[in-house]
Amino acid sequence: MQFLDETERIVAESLLSSDENFKKIYNEHIEIDKLLNKYSTKPFLTPEEQKAIKELKLKKLYGNDIMKKIVREKIAVK
Secondary structure: OOOOOHHHHHHHHHHHHHOHHHHHHHHHHHHHHHHHHHHHOOOOOOHHHHHHHHHHHHHHHHHHHHHHHHHHHHHHHO
C-alpha cells in the first residue's frame, strides 16, 4: 500500500498489528492484487472477466480509501 509520507507508512505498519479491522482490509487488498495479477497474464478476457476486473478494482480502491482514512484518523489523534 502506498502512503503519502513516512509517518503514514509507520502508522499503517503499527495498525497491522494492533487493529483487526485494518488488518482485514489490508489482507483483502493483497488478495485482490493477486487476483488482478492473475487476470493480467491472460492474452484475452471474456466480458465476464472484464466485469470482474472492474469490480475488483473498485473494491480495491474502496479498501485503499478506508485504510487511508483510518491512518489519517490515527495520526490526527496523536
